[in-house]
Amino acid sequence: MATRTAAERREEARQAFDAYFAECPSRKLLDRLSDKWVTLVLTALEDGPRRYSDLARRIAGVSQKMLTQTLRGLERDGLVTRTLTPSVPVRVDYALTPLGESLMPLVSAIKGWAERHIEDVEEARRRYDACPGA
Amino acid sequence: MATRTAAERREEARQAFDAYFAECPSRKLLDRLSDKWVTLVLTALEDGPRRYSDLARRIAGVSQKMLTQTLRGLERDGLVTRTLTPSVPVRVDYALTPLGESLMPLVSAIKGWAERHIEDVEEARRRYDACPGA
DNA sequence: CCGTATCCTCCTCGATACTG
DNA sequence: CAGTATCGAGGAGGATACGG
Numbered sequence: 001m002a003t004r005t006a007a008e009r010r011e012e013a014r015q016a017f018d019a020y021f022a023e024c025p026s027r028k029l030l031d032r033l034s035d036k037w038v039t040l041v042l043t044a045l046e047d048g049p050r051r052y053s054d055l056a057r058r059i060a061g062v063s064q065k066m067l068t069q070t071l072r073g074l075e076r077d078g079l080v081t082r083t084l085t086p087s088v089p090v091r092v093d094y095a096l097t098p099l100g101e102s103l104m105p106l107v108s109a110i111k112g113w114a115e116r117h118i119e120d121v122e123e124a125r126r127r128y129d130a131c132p133g134a
Numbered sequence: 135m136a137t138r139t140a141a142e143r144r145e146e147a148r149q150a151f152d153a154y155f156a157e158c159p160s161r162k163l164l165d166r167l168s169d170k171w172v173t174l175v176l177t178a179l180e181d182g183p184r185r186y187s188d189l190a191r192r193i194a195g196v197s198q199k200m201l202t203q204t205l206r207g208l209e210r211d212g213l214v215t216r217t218l219t220p221s222v223p224v225r226v227d228y229a230l231t232p233l234g235e236s237l238m239p240l241v242s243a244i245k246g247w248a249e250r251h252i253e254d255v256e257e258a259r260r261r262y263d264a265c266p267g268a
Numbered sequence: 269c270c271g272t273a274t275c276c277t278c279c280t281c282g283a284t285a286c287t288g
Numbered sequence: 289c290a291g292t293a294t295c296g297a298g299g300a301g302g303a304t305a306c307g308g
Contacts, residue, residue: 034168078258
């Protein structure tokens, strides 16, 4: 009888892996970019600062909760700045930081690959779905 | 009284947006790459074909369900091939397709940015968390 | 105008058990 | 060895209502 069962060993491995993941830079970046709204907010800001309500209008379909949550996250990560003007009513502007701007070429690269190759993916998908038996 | 309430207009916008999203190539790619296991499987395959059990061992912590699900998805998208050898017991090999290989530089680019800038992000995060009142 | 707080609903993912 | 089937917990995200 072993000191650990197979399940215990797997669980152990999973936890070690999660810990490894929490420390993996690429993973962190992917997690950020993969968020549904992050890239949209970033691209909405690439031409200059935008007001909160402006962003809400440009990114149609986003809920207040998600927009605020996304902006807070990006601000926390140092990718965007939040500038509050204490007029009445209040006015808040968001803008990309240099760090945020340095991320944009990456987004373009992704966009580029997708545009060049997505048709191949679609095609492969159709072929795969068309042949249930093989 | 308007023909549509604000809520209805938002819902309408959300649906239109979801439809737009379903057609957005960059989005599709990001959704694929953002998956927890996808990049791991891809990098595990970059040095050549691997057997199913080999992948399961190399990618510690992955469940059978997730590994199979990930591989199926990648196969469907034409990024990996699945080769079944009908010996006893069965043997199955997975490998990157040319399309899958063309994606690897992108993964490297992400890795590169992350390694160069993740420290800045961490730093920004610490600063943000340290100052609750500003 | 710019949020925060609460509730509630999918939907993903892991665990487990079984098959060719 | 290489999967499939089923179930249940947990989190992400939307709707709604309220606050500075």
